[in-house]
Amino acid sequence: MARRAAQLSVICEPNSQRKNQTVKTSPMNIVPRATFARTAVLLITLASQLSSTPALSADVQTALNASAHTGAIFQPPSEADIPAGPFGDTIRMGRDIMLDTPRHAARYVGNTLSCANCHLDAGRMAGSAPLWAAYVNYPAFRAKNGKINTYQERLQGCFRFSMNGSAPPLGDPVLVALEAYSFWLATGLPVNKEVAGRGYSTLEKPALAPDFTRGQAIYTARCALCHGANGTGQSVGGDIVFPPLWGDQSYNWGAGMGSVNNAAQFIYANMPYGMSYSLTRQEAWDVAFFMNAHERPQDPRWQGSVEATRAKFHNSEFSLYGQTINGKILGNTGAPKRSQAKDQAQIAP
Ligand code: HEC
Ligand code: HEC
Numbered sequence: 001m002a003r004r005a006a007q008l009s010v011i012c013e014p015n016s017q018r019k020n021q022t023v024k025t026s027p028m029n030i031v032p033r034a035t036f037a038r039t040a041v042l043l044i045t046l047a048s049q050l051s052s053t054p055a056l057s058a059d060v061q062t063a064l065n066a067s068a069h070t071g072a073i074f075q076p077p078s079e080a081d082i083p084a085g086p087f088g089d090t091i092r093m094g095r096d097i098m099l100d101t102p103r104h105a106a107r108y109v110g111n112t113l114s115c116a117n118c119h120l121d122a123g124r125m126a127g128s129a130p131l132w133a134a135y136v137n138y139p140a141f142r143a144k145n146g147k148i149n150t151y152q153e154r155l156q157g158c159f160r161f162s163m164n165g166s167a168p169p170l171g172d173p174v175l176v177a178l179e180a181y182s183f184w185l186a187t188g189l190p191v192n193k194e195v196a197g198r199g200y201s202t203l204e205k206p207a208l209a210p211d212f213t214r215g216q217a218i219y220t221a222r223c224a225l226c227h228g229a230n231g232t233g234q235s236v237g238g239d240i241v242f243p244p245l246w247g248d249q250s251y252n253w254g255a256g257m258g259s260v261n262n263a264a265q266f267i268y269a270n271m272p273y274g275m276s277y278s279l280t281r282q283e284a285w286d287v288a289f290f291m292n293a294h295e296r297p298q299d300p301r302w303q304g305s306v307e308a309t310r311a312k313f314h315n316s317e318f319s320l321y322g323q324t325i326n327g328k329i330l331g332n333t334g335a336p337k338r339s340q341a342k343d344q345a346q347i348a349p
Contacts, residue, residue, distance in 0.1 A: 073126045073197045074133070076185040087180065094181025097174060098122045098131075101163060105174045110164040111250060111297070112233070115178075117243040118162065118257060120270055124185065126197030127269045131178075132185040133198035151179055161255035164297045200265035206282040210260060212325060215290025218283050222272050231294060246294035253299035253331050259318040263288035293325045298336040306332045 079095075082088045097104040099122055101114040116122050123131035138151040145157075152175045156167035168174045189195060208214075220229075226242040227233055233244035244250045256262050268284035269276055279287070299321065303309045306329055310322030321331040 074189055074195060076124050076130075076132045077187050082184070087184075090177050090180040091184045092181075093173075093177035094179070095122055097178055098181065105159075105168070108159045108163065108165045108168045108174060110166070111244075111248075112235075112240050113163060113243050113249070113251065114240075115158065115162075118266065123182070125270075127201055128266060129199050130185075130197060131182040132189060133195040135179075135182040135186040136189045136191045136193065136195060137198070151182065152176075155179070160300055162251045162257065164250075164252040164255075164300075200262065201269060203261070203265045203268050203281055203284065206285045208282060210264075210285040210289035212290055212293055214283075215286035215288070215293075218279070218287040219290050222279065222283075223287065226273065231291070245291050246296050248297060250296045252297035252336075253321050254301055254313065258292055258296070258321070259316065260285070260288050260292050260320065261318045263292055267291075289320070292320050293330065295330065295333060298331065298333055300336050302336050304335075 082091050093104070098115045098119065102109045102112060118128065119125070119131060120128040126133075134154070135151060138154055139148050140154075141147070142149050142154070149157075150170075152170050155175050155178055156170075159165045160167050223245075227245050228242070231244060231246040232249065233240060234242040251257050257266065264285045267288055268279060268281065272278065299309055299313060301309065301313050303312055306322045309331070310319070314321040323330055
């Protein structure tokens with residue numbers, strides 16, 4: 001086990017340029033034991049097949065500068081600092097929900113993803129929408145629903161779209177635990193101020209418009225090993241080790257990751273896993289386009305037709321929903337399979 005962990009840390013270690021910016025805890029330190037062991041075995045097998053990270057390009061330097069322009073990156077407290085007592089218990093529950101959402105928030109989850117698949121290192125990692133940077137910026141106005149959202153309301157959206165599930169009611173123990181965990185991670189940060197490391201670093205548009213065929217080639221070379229040739233990820237003994245990128249078990253058409261710009265930014269800074277910033281900016285956009293040019297669960301805000309849903313919610317150059325790719329209209333799969341009627345009563349669209 002010790003040897004495995006040592007080998008694993010080789011490919012999980014952030015590259016030298018990021019060392020000052022990222023938190024020191026490896027994502028693997030806090031993954032539950034069984035999952036960790038299985039992930040380790042798979043990753044080690046894969047490590048030998050992956051090439052090493054090339055030198056940083058000018059693109060990377062630009063991205064790093066952009067993320068750093070507001071100052072030093074905050075370091076959230078470490079696991080060992082979680083206080084004892086009921087507050088600590090609630091924080092730990094929030095962390096557990098992040099790491100294994102289908103298990104700890106089963107009622108509200110409609111796919112096999114966990115929050116931490118996208119918010120790396122259990123929501124600590126700068127540049128992958130860390131929870132500490134988010135927390136201090138709510139309540140906030142969101143164009144997505146045209147109102148001021150509390151932090152719990154923001155979290156409701158994650159369940160509805162990224163988790164393809166339903167929104168826990170405000171005050172539900174699941175939302176309270178996630179809020180407590182985020183609040184605690186943000187210990188020492190000022191409120192309502194832009195925080196370096198929040199969200200994703202901006203990634204300028206590439207020279208060439210993102211392209212399906214180029215993206216497919218990158219996917220095959222750099223992603224399929226872990227996420228599978230058909231994008232459905234890989235599981236071992238029922239545990240997801242590599243999460244799905246499209247298909248029934250992925251995020252739905254309404255999710256933030258469904259926007260090609262968000263996906264390009266996330267992928268550029270975080271994928272292939274353990275090899276941050278190893279793709280060029282062009283490659284990140286191309287592979288993000290390819291990934292989001294596949295079918296996934298219907299947008300729960302479905303308006304009765306793809307055209308109407310696109311017009312109302314996807315009127316963006318970064319959404320492929322309702323676009324024709326390889327002769328097929330994306331999102332043309334009819335009404336959502338899950339009933340969202342209950343949600344509608346609880347949250348804004
Ligand atoms: C070495 C294995 C590996 C490779 C190669 C890899 N990924 Fe990942 N990817 C992961 C793991 C593991 C996670 C979840 C991280 C976590 O939970 O800490 C992940 C998460 C993701 C996510 C967010 C979760 C989801 O399922 O939507 C996206 C998007 C993604 N990867 C895209 C890509 C793309 C695109 C490539 C190729 C450029 C790629 N990955 C290459 C292992 C890999
Ligand atoms: C498929 C990937 C994915 C999954 C799974 C996911 N998220 Fe996110 N999340 C994103 C993306 C992308 C954004 C930013 C884009 C946006 O604003 O829509 C985001 C934004 C957020 C934000 C706001 C960040 C900010 O700075 O304002 C919070 C908080 C959040 N997610 C929490 C969660 C929680 C909690 C879960 C699990 C219940 C979760 N997310 C699941 C991709 C994901």
